[in-house]
Amino acid sequence: MAIAKISTYLMPKRESYPNNKTEWQLDPSRAVLLIHDMQRYFLNFYDAESELIKTVVNHLVQLRTWAHQNNVPVVYTAQPYEQPAADRALLNAMWGPGLPASTIDQQKIIDQLSPAEHDIVLTKWRYSAFKRSDLLERMQNWNRDQLIIGGVYAHIGCMVTAIEAFMSDIQPFLVGDAVADFSEEEHRLALKYVSSRCGQVIDTESVVGQVATGITRPWLEQKVQQLIEEDELDPEENLILYGLDSLRIMQFSSELKAQGINISFEELGRTPTLSNWWSLVDARQRIAG
Incomplete structure (x- = not known):
């Protein structure tokens, strides 16, 4: 079935985040920022004027600015408009035709987060940003072993990417107020799972307070x-x-x-x-x- 229209909800506050099981410290010299699936198609299921989406977009802009200022590589994921049935495969059974049933302009990343010239845009085929991409190889070449994750949807692609990062010995940091989901319940599900099973949950303010030192x-x-x-x-x-x-x-x-x-x-x-x-x-x- 296709994604239904998403009702807005209140963004979870930092004080309500679940306790992290680990005590990893974010280090800009080790990190990569992943802006996950912030395409027009996926954002159109929300009310664009909702405080939830305004907050997510604003926080992702802050994170991207921080990343550029601190020599942190910025990587985007974006599903392609053209997805042959063999490539889309089981996604059709779960979500219907998806983006290919829309119009080509819906494939674009939203204007507020349009990638800079030196940012990387990866083609997204599955829930995980690592699947059928060279994200892991890029991170290894950059000597980076921390992944900051923001975007949509929290309990699907963002969470699954965090899981695969963990299984690849990369420390994932899910930014709790820079992701959005189908509901507050599913948003909190992602925060709970990541904090207790595969990573750290952190807020935007905590990330942008980190300053890089040295050459990267x-x-x-x-x-x-x-x-x-x-x-x-x-x-x-x-x-x-x-x-x-x-x-x-x-x-x-x-x-x-x-x-x-x-x-x-x-x-x-x-x-x-x-x-x-x-x-x-x-x-x-x-x-x-």
């Missing part, structure tokens, strides 16, 4: 991409093949020094790959820390 791998990748004007880089490929020259290596060494990381031109030039440069930076930061 996404920062390094962005700086290198700017140096050689390439959008996609193989982390193991020699950067000389992308057009990197000695002048730019010296420039990058100076930028690192400005961040308090002293790595010489000779060290950078010995093995000029993204992976090796990150290893050098990470090692220096660990010694300093």
Whole structure:
């Protein structure tokens, strides 16, 4: 059956959240922000003027701004408009034709959360954001092992993604006031399950109060991409093949020094790959820390 029109409800307050079983501490240098399925199609089942949706959107905007300011990668999921029956498979039995029965403009992420140029948008095929995507591989390449989750729907995709993150040794943080659901009961079900079985439940204010320190791998990748004007880089490929020259290596060494990381031109030039440069930076930061 298709999703029915969703009645509004009161957003659960932080003081009513269930107790977390773990005591994980969110660290911006380890985290990725996942904005889950905030597409027009899924939001249209709510009253757009409801305080619930206004709150969720406002909090996700705050989280995204915080992520950009603290070098936290931002990843979106979005179901495709075209979903062949073989790809949609059992979802048809559970939810009917879904988004493909709508119009193509409903596939878009809502305007308030339109992805920035450097954000990642993953095609979503199943409840979990990890299923049939390279989210896990990306997080491993970024050396990130914490996933902040917000979006819709809390007890379906958000919760199942948190479960799979946990099973992949990634600490999930479900942002209790940056998700929405079919009802308050199901919203609280997601908070209860995650807090007691696979992760931490946290609120927006607690997330945006965390400030990153040091250099992160996404920062390094962005700086290198700017140096050689390439959008996609193989982390193991020699950067000389992308057009990197000695002048730019010296420039990058100076930028690192400005961040308090002293790595010489000779060290950078010995093995000029993204992976090796990150290893050098990470090692220096660990010694300093």
